[in-house]
Amino acid sequence: MVSRADQALQGAGYNTSQLKELIRADMPSSYRAMSLDQGAALGEEAFSSQAMLNHVLEEELIHLQQKAAVLGQGFGPGTAQGLEEAANAARQFRKPE
Numbered sequence: 001m002v003s004r005a006d007q008a009l010q011g012a013g014y015n016t017s018q019l020k021e022l023i024r025a026d027m028p029s030s031y032r033a034m035s036l037d038q039g040a041a042l043g044e045e046a047f048s049s050q051a052m053l054n055h056v057l058e059e060e061l062i063h064l065q066q067k068a069a070v071l072g073q074g075f076g077p078g079t080a081q082g083l084e085e086a087a088n089a090a091r092q093f094r095k096p097e
């Protein structure tokens with residue numbers, strides 16, 4: 001599944017080289033993933049379908065790109081919300097129903 005998600009992201013024009021570390025983790029049911037310094041921790045829900053994994057990895061990749069661009073270093077009121085909104089606006093793989 002991860003290889004197919006990587007291929008889908010690359011096919012959509014993403015450079016997936018920032019996703020160096022993917023860890024499957026036991027996370028609360030409302031969490032699909034969490035960004036790491038060089039990748040992401042993925043919860044069970046992220047693997048519920050190929051479309052969901054594509055969606056989740058795209059989001060984590062966008063967050064890594066934001067970190068690399070230093071967008072998240074100055075946190076203040078609304079910073080996290082702004083980064084989430086920017087990630088949602090940039091995404092190509094919408095959350096599957």
